[in-house]
Amino acid sequence: MKKSTLNIYHGALLLSVFLLAACSKEFLRRPPKDAIVDAGFYKTDDQLMAATALLYSKVWSDYNGRSAISIGDFRAGTAYSGWNDKENVEFNTTANTTANGASWRSFFIVIGQSNLTISNINKYAGPEVSAAAKRMAIAEARFMRALAYRYLVMNWGEVPVIEDNLKLISDTSLRKNTVESVWKFVISEMRALSEDLPEVPAREGRITKWTAEGMLARFYLTRAGLGANGSGARNQSDLDSAKYFSQRVITKSKYSLLRSYYDLFLFPYDNNAESMFSLQWVYAPGDWGASNAAPSDLNYDSKMCNGDGWGGDKSATWWMISKYEGFVNSGDTLISGRTLDQRLKATFFMPGAYYPEITQKLADGTTPKLIYPYNTGDNNFLCIKKYVTGRAADVGGQSAQQNYGNDTYMMRLSEMYLIYAEAVLGNSASTTDATALEYFNAVHTRAGLPRFEDPLTADVIFNERIVEFAMEGMAWYDLVSLHYYNKAKAYAILNSQDRGLFATAPDKMPDPTSWKCVKTSWASFRKIIANDGNFLIPIPAAELSQAPNLKKPAVDYYNK
Numbered sequence: 375m376k377k378s379t380l381n382i383y384h385g386a387l388l389l390s391v392f393l394l395a396a397c398s399k400e401f402l403r404r405p406p407k408d409a410i411v412d413a414g415f416y417k418t419d420d421q422l423m424a425a426t427a428l429l430y431s432k433v434w435s436d437y438n439g440r441s442a443i444s445i446g447d448f449r450a451g452t453a454y455s456g457w458n459d460k461e462n463v464e465f466n467t468t469a470n471t472t473a474n475g476a477s478w479r480s481f482f483i484v485i486g487q488s489n490l491t492i493s494n495i496n497k498y499a500g501p502e503v504s505a506a507a508k509r510m511a512i513a514e515a516r517f518m519r520a521l522a523y524r525y526l527v528m529n530w531g532e533v534p535v536i537e538d539n540l541k542l543i544s545d546t547s548l549r550k551n552t553v554e555s556v557w558k559f560v561i562s563e564m565r566a567l568s569e570d571l572p573e574v575p576a577r578e579g580r581i582t583k584w585t586a587e588g589m590l591a592r593f594y595l596t597r598a599g600l601g602a603n604g605s606g607a608r609n610q611s612d613l614d615s616a617k618y619f620s621q622r623v624i625t626k627s628k629y630s631l632l633r634s635y636y637d638l639f640l641f642p643y644d645n646n647a648e649s650m651f652s653l654q655w656v657y658a659p660g661d662w663g664a665s666n667a668a669p670s671d672l673n674y675d676s677k678m679c680n681g682d683g684w685g686g687d688k689s690a691t692w693w694m695i696s697k698y699e700g701f702v703n704s705g706d707t708l709i710s711g712r713t714l715d716q717r718l719k720a721t722f723f724m725p726g727a728y729y730p731e732i733t734q735k736l737a738d739g740t741t742p743k744l745i746y747p748y749n750t751g752d753n754n755f756l757c758i759k760k761y762v763t764g765r766a767a768d769v770g771g772q773s774a775q776q777n778y779g780n781d782t783y784m785m786r787l788s789e790m791y792l793i794y795a796e797a798v799l800g801n802s803a804s805t806t807d808a809t810a811l812e813y814f815n816a817v818h819t820r821a822g823l824p825r826f827e828d829p830l831t832a833d834v835i836f837n838e839r840i841v842e843f844a845m846e847g848m849a850w851y852d853l854v855s856l857h858y859y860n861k862a863k864a865y866a867i868l869n870s871q872d873r874g875l876f877a878t879a880p881d882k883m884p885d886p887t888s889w890k891c892v893k894t895s896w897a898s899f900r901k902i903i904a905n906d907g908n909f910l911i912p913i914p915a916a917e918l919s920q921a922p923n924l925k926k927p928a929v930d931y932y933n934k
Contacts, residue, residue, distance in 0.1 A: 416498040419507035423577065425491055426514045430579060430654040433487045433518075435663040436480035437525075438653055438782050440671055444473035445529065445911070446847025451871040451902075452694045453758065453845065456687035458671065463873060465902035469915035477529065478914050481522040482536075488519035489539045513570035517581055517589070520563040521784075524593065527556040528854045529911045532928035535559050549923055555931035557597045564590050574628060579645050579654045579781075584627035588650050588785055591620035591793045596851075598797075599859030606860045607801050617797035620790040623650075624813065629787040635821055636720045640731060641763040641780055650785040657772040657779035666761075666778040674723065674757035677734045678744055679765055682775040689755030690722045690844075692872040692900075695891055697841050699823055709876075709891040716822040721844050722756040724889065726880035732764035741767065745884045752877040752894050760845040783846055788817045792842070796835045804829035817842060857909060868904035 415421055440458055447453050449462040461471045468474070492515045499508050526533045532550040542548060551559075568586035575582055598612035623629065630647045632638055638648065645652065655666035673679035674686045692709070695701055700714030713719055719727055725748035732744040744764075748754055763780050766773045773779060791813040798810040806829045815825050818838060826834070839852055857864035875894040880886030918924055 417500040422507050422511040426511050429518045432663045433484045436476040441473040441477040442847035446850045450849035451873050452849045454689050454691050467911050469912040475914040481526050484522040485519050486539045488515040491515040509570035513567040516567040520560040523560045531910045535931045550928040551931040552928045561593050584623045585651045587619045588623045591616045596855045602859035604861040608859050613797045613800045620794040623790045635717050641769050644781040648787045652781035667776045669778045670776045672758045680775045707893045712888040721760050723759050726883045726886040754877045791817050804831045865904050872900050874900040
């Protein structure tokens with residue numbers, strides 16, 4: 375699907391992002407004044423749309439690169455990486471871990487650019503700009519800022535809330551704010567801005583009122599556990615709010631589940647009916663940050679992409695493969711089964727499986743359709759399939775090395791179905807609520823699985839979320855949400871995981887009907903130890919050295 379309308383004036387906006395990124399070693403630095411701030415720019419509704427377009431892409435570039443799945447999946451235990459993401463795989467994320475700094479930097483770039491956009495619109499919007507366009511543009515910026523704070527507070531805990539970067543130049547007293555007050559801020563922001571967004575996208579790829587209400591469902595479900603402080607009982611009012619907003623999105627919005635899970639990642643899938651919010655990347659030769667560079671780190675081999683296949687060290691973990699229905703543990707070293715769950719083939723490459731949308735360029739010059747290879751040794755990994763779209767020839771020429779145009783999901787409608795089910799379950803051990811089961815099964819059966827007829831439990835819903843959103847940067851935040859109200863269970867899950875590698879053998883090549891997974895003999899790493907001392911990610915060392923106030927105790931944002 376084309377995204378040209380979202381990227382009107384895209385070239386004119388690049389300067390502001392480049393400058394912001396260039397001066398973002400310290401997130402407290404004042405945003406650049408030589409970005410688009412002159413009164414001559416904000417004259418029309420179209421120019422306001424252009425001013426917020428970059429908030430859907432380039433400002434998220436550092437996060438989208440290696441950081442989204444490095445923290446969201448590798449740290450959560452869904453996948454293994456032997457190189458770039460090893461510290462997160464081994465739960466040894468430090469103040470100097472690359473993905474740590476990149477994520478922190480990206481989130482504060484989002485916040486800084488959002489703040490600057492709001493300021494510029496209020497200051498420069500001309501009389502020809504409609505009131506509705508102005509409200510929507512400011513709402514978009516507030517939405518992005520609130521979402522960035524959601525990531526910050528869940529990864530680092532206490533962080534400073536910044537609504538006006540321009541004031542920071544003369545303010546040396548900025549402190550971190552308490553977790554509770556950060557959550558109060560993001561929820562109050564999302565509630566307020568939702569009223570200023572349209573019910574249908576103003577242009578392709580733009581957020582809507584229902585996107586904001588979906589975020590409210592996500593936010594309330596997470597915050598419900600915050601006051602429990604590990605006791606296990608979540609706040610009922612927040613659970614009720616999560617249920618309310620998720621059902622409103624399901625029943626009132628125009629979003630709908632795709633019939634095929636595989637089609638969610640089959641190019642061109644951008645801005646499909648299930649996508650409530652995606653980062654809007656474009657194929658942009660020579661324009662670093664405007665395109666999606668993440669597939670470069672996921673492609674397992676240079677022959678099936680554009681010469682940038684750096685994902686050969688990445689694989690599903692033993693814990694992850696055990697989550698798929700149809701695969702059964704046979705002792706401690708063997709898992710065997712077949713792909714009952716259609717999400718497996720769409721998420722990880724399976725030896726012998728046919729992927730006709732991807733071609734390989736072989737040494738003899740031929741370009742056959744991809745059959746994922748099987749190596750008879752014990753290093754046949756299940757590399758990552760999601761977001762891998764193949765070579766330029768497979769996508770109409772719209773890709774090149776480190777330059778892909780496929781979008782990154784930030785929220786899909788299926789999450790609303792599972793949020794509703796979990797909110798109904800709440801603090802109960804199980805639920806047979808008919809609507810909760812209906813919504814759960816809408817997601818479950820879409821994957822080719824039989825209806826789930828037993829009562830829903832927390833473990834059933836958690837496992838469903840893990841397989842539904844694997845390799846979408848979601849799993850870690852599910853564990854953080856659990857940690858808010860049941861630390862012991864979060865640690866038990868993490869510490870019981872086998873995060874190690876395994877070799878997968880098909881029963882025949884090609885078109886296998888079953889596989890056997892055997893633990894890799896030469897891989898010594900298997901387990902982590904998660905506890906209060908290492909669960910939260912440490913603030914990047916560079917930020918602490920440049921903003922020493924971050925070392926001081928946090929204060930309530932609303933009672934400073």
